[in-house]
Amino acid sequence: MRLPLAAGLLATATLAxxxxxxxxxxxxxxxxxxRTYVxxxxxxGFGRGAALRLGELRANVVLAARRTDALEEVAVKIRATGGQALVMxxxxxxxxxxxxxxxxxxxxFGRIDVWMNIAxxxxxxxxxDVPVADYSRIVDVNLKGVIYGSHVALRRFLAQGSGTLVNMGSVESEIPLAYHATYAATKAGVLSLGRALNEEIRHAGQARTIKVATVMPWAVDTPFFTxxxxxxxxxxxxxxMDGPEKVVQALVWVSLHPREELPVGWKAQMASTGHxxxxxxxxxISANIHRAELAKGSAVAPTAGSVHQPMAEGRDVEGGVRARMKAEDARLRDKPKP
Known part of the structure; x- marks a missing residue:
């Protein structure tokens, strides 16, 4: 029997x-x-932020993405703070x-201690309205790419007897969001993958030293939206929307304290528990909120973004989305009433 709504909301707030x-x-x-982090x-975004923080902490950081020049920028900063960096x-x-x-x-570096699939x-x-070619590529990157990275990492971890795999999920791993349908589907797949892998690792007798963690943030101000x-x-x-520093901190934390699922912050925890x-x-409620938020956004022409090819724009940890939203909200407030 379901809890009355008031009791359920109280339980959600308490758990959050x-x-x-x-x-x-x-x-x-x-x-x-x-320690060596891939x-x-x-x-x-999150990957750049985590790499810079780990470099400050004197880690060996292997930097991977499609944009070589952006990775070289990160590598220079890591070396300047005492860490070691390899660009791939x-x-x-x-x-x-x-x-x-x-x-x-x-x-x-001799071994890999932590592998993070954040792309x-x-x-x-x-x-x-979204072309099938875009959906195909989203699945290739968000799900198949995580599978490829997880496969390579776990083979190394099993051979060396230890290691932590960190996969980037989302609050959408738990709550599928309207107008993000295929993205939400891939993030749900990442969560299920992590759960299944932890059971296989347990059956292999390696659960004490090899871990798979899925990090699940709320919507965050990063270049993802660009x-x-x-x-x-x-x-x-x-x-x-959250700032990226909260998720960067969580990525470093979970690399040392791996747990199967980590909703980041009270909003992600509340949404997960509520679901x-x-x-x-x-x-x-989530679908209605997202529809309303999209309607407030600035007008944009159809674009494939960086789905198929990398973009020069959006190279920082933060994406400037909250500043844009503030400007959009101000325009709506100042718009003459009909």
């Missing part, structure tokens, strides 16, 4: 208040030094390139 703290002490942070998707131009959707990435990391692409718009394909007619946006309690209601 218990969201996992990802703060690390100085002694914990010191454990990063000398970061797929290190040219911008990689398209995660190409399994041969993923294997070459792992081989290069092992040659350079991702998306598309906004009504499902039937890079996303968009056929909605409006710039994509989401209410109560467990009231799945249909949560999906309807």
């Amino acid at each position: 208040g218990c969201a996992t703290s990802t703060h690390l002490s100085r002694s914990e942070l010191s454990r990063v030094a000398g 970061i797929v998707g290190a040219s911008s 131009t990689t398209d995660i959707a190409e399994p041969d390139q993923v294997k070459a990435l792992a081989d290069a990391a092992t040659r350079q 991702g692409v998306g598309a906004a718009g009504k499902f039937w 890079h996303t394909a968009n056929y909605s007619g409006h710039a994509d946006r989401m209410v109560m 467990h309690l009231f799945p249909d209601l949560t999906e309807r």
Whole structure:
């Protein structure tokens, strides 16, 4: 029997208040030094932020993405702060390139301690308005690419007896969001992949030393929104957007304290818990909110974004989305009433 709505909302708020703290002490942070991290998707957003932070902590950081020049920028900053960096131009959707990435990391640093699959692409718009070619590429990168990276990483971890695999999911791994249908489907696949892999690792008798974690952020202000394909007619946006520093901190934390699923922050935790309690209601509310937010976005022409080819724009950790949203909201407030 379902809880009454008021009781369910109270339970959701209570659980959200218990969201996992990802703060690390100085002694914990010191454990990063000398460890080797492979970061797929290190040219911008979460991947760039994690790479820079790990470099500050004296890690060996292997930087992978399609944009070589952006990776070289990150490598220079890492070396300047005392870390070591290796640049490997990689398209995660190409399994041969993923294997070459792992081989290069092992040659350079001897082993891989943590592998992070962070690269991702998306598309906004009504499902039937987005070209099938874009959807195919989204699946290639977000799901098949994570499978390729996970396969290579786990083979290395099993051979050396330890390692942590971190895959980037989303709150959309749990709550499929209207107008992000295929993106949400791939992120749900990433979550299921992680759950299944942890069971196989347990059966292999390696569960104490080899872990698979899925990190699930709320909507975050990164260049993802600049890079996303968009056929909605409006710039994509989401209410109560987080800053990227929260997720960067969570990525470092989970590399030392791996857990199967990590919703990042109270909003992601509340959404996840709410969906467990009231799945249909949560999906309807989320869809209505996203539709309303899209309607507020600036007008944009149809674009494939960086789905098929990398873009020069959007090279930082932060994406400037919150500033854009603030300007859009101001224009709507100042718009004359009919």
